[in-house]
Amino acid sequence: RQGTVIITGASSGLGLATAKALAETGKWHIIMACRDFLKTEKAAKSVGMAKENYTIMHLDLASLESVRQFVDNFKRSGRPLDVLVCNAAVYQPTAKEPSFTADGFELSVGTNHLGHFLLSRLLLDDMKESDFPSKRLIIVGSITGMKNKKYEYVGRERTAKGQSRGLARAPRRAEWAKQLFHDRRWRFRRAKAYKDSKVCNMLTMQEFHRRYHEETGITFASLYPGCIATTGLFREHIPLFRLLFPPFQKFITKGFVSEEEAGKRLAQVVSDPSLTKSGVYWSWNKDSASFVNQLSEEASDAEKARKVWEISEKLVGLR
Numbered sequence: 001r002q003g004t005v006i007i008t009g010a011s012s013g014l015g016l017a018t019a020k021a022l023a024e025t026g027k028w029h030i031i032m033a034c035r036d037f038l039k040t041e042k043a044a045k046s047v048g049m050a051k052e053n054y055t056i057m058h059l060d061l062a063s064l065e066s067v068r069q070f071v072d073n074f075k076r077s078g079r080p081l082d083v084l085v086c087n088a089a090v091y092q093p094t095a096k097e098p099s100f101t102a103d104g105f106e107l108s109v110g111t112n113h114l115g116h117f118l119l120s121r122l123l124l125d126d127m128k129e130s131d132f133p134s135k136r137l138i139i140v141g142s143i144t145g146m147k148n149k150k151y152e153y154v155g156r157e158r159t160a161k162g163q164s165r166g167l168a169r170a171p172r173r174a175e176w177a178k179q180l181f182h183d184r185r186w187r188f189r190r191a192k193a194y195k196d197s198k199v200c201n202m203l204t205m206q207e208f209h210r211r212y213h214e215e216t217g218i219t220f221a222s223l224y225p226g227c228i229a230t231t232g233l234f235r236e237h238i239p240l241f242r243l244l245f246p247p248f249q250k251f252i253t254k255g256f257v258s259e260e261e262a263g264k265r266l267a268q269v270v271s272d273p274s275l276t277k278s279g280v281y282w283s284w285n286k287d288s289a290s291f292v293n294q295l296s297e298e299a300s301d302a303e304k305a306r307k308v309w310e311i312s313e314k315l316v317g318l319r
């Protein structure tokens with residue numbers, strides 16, 4: 001049978017390119033889990049995806065209620081779930097003030113991490129039940145998350161007065177665990193918020209692996225697809241940055257990959273029979289060959305992963 005894969009944020013960039021690459025094989029039915037139907041429909045058409053190869057289902061990761069509704073809708077569809085790709089993300093490089101999710105969490109961590117955390121926890125049983133030969137849960141990571149050095153938090157919420165309160169921030173690594181909650185010195189750092197969310201993504205993938213790989217046989221993996229400097233991720237950046245970033249990545253750092261190439265890479269992590277190793281973080285070398293990359297000390301800290309898991313469970317209402 002065709003495999004069923006859910007891809008969040010399949011309306012543009014990496015998610016769309018991956019959906020396209022998988023649809024072209026004819027072996028996959030793609031559930032495009034997106035917040036904007038019309039945009040997603042247009043996007044699917046624009047890359048030539050055949051109607052029978054995809055279904056668009058509404059999901060707004062910035063609302064835990066929407067995540068729950070999406071899961072209900074998916075379950076009602078009666079489809080098996082073979083692979084889940086947590087790909088969607090927001091990045092607010094120029095925001096002066098934080099924005100919040102429907103549940104009052106800082107938007108980057110709320111969307112990129114907490115929304116996906118709830119989604120994957122609620123869909124894990126469906127994946128367990130699938131009879132697909134290689135079931136996978138993939139959380140898209142980033143190299144930026146690996147350079148996250150100093151401060152940590154995993155979300156914040158509004159107080160009754162409408163002010164925000166840090167749930168987790170610590171000036172030194174060792175104190176991170178102690179200060180996870182109620183640290184009033186927390187302040188919004190726009191690039192940091194995205195990096196934190198990506199560290200959470202990578203820690204979550206590893207914690208999934210430790211807790212569920214042996215029991216379920218599911219492959220849990222993360223990846224850095226390369227610098228896809230042309231995607232919508234940089235839509236909120238200043239125009240000069242958006243103009244110069246792609247050529248800078250192409251000619252100076254030489255880290256640039258096209259959306260098409262990045263989509264092929266993520267599609268490999270979804271379906272390549274040789275990429276079944278669990279608990280790993282994939283990268284690609286200059287010849288586009290995949291290899292298991294080392295995570296930074298912080299992004300592979302097992303104790304931190306456990307903490308992020310437990311706190312996230314509380315924040316999304318799983319305990």
Ligand code: NDP
Pocket residue numbers: 008009010011012013014015033034035036039059060061062063086087088089090111140141142143224225226227228229230231232233234
């Ligand atoms: P895009 O902005 O093109 O894609 C992001 C996707 O996320 C869009 O489909 C967007 O939907 C969706 N999204 C954002 N917020 C929500 C939400 N609340 N609910 C549902 N969907 C949402 O960026 P990329 O393709 O570049 O990013 C994809 C992934 O790749 C991210 O995880 C990013 O961190 C990662 N990545 C990207 C790199 C790059 O260089 N671009 C490098 C390394 C990692 P909508 O269309 O409605 O806005």
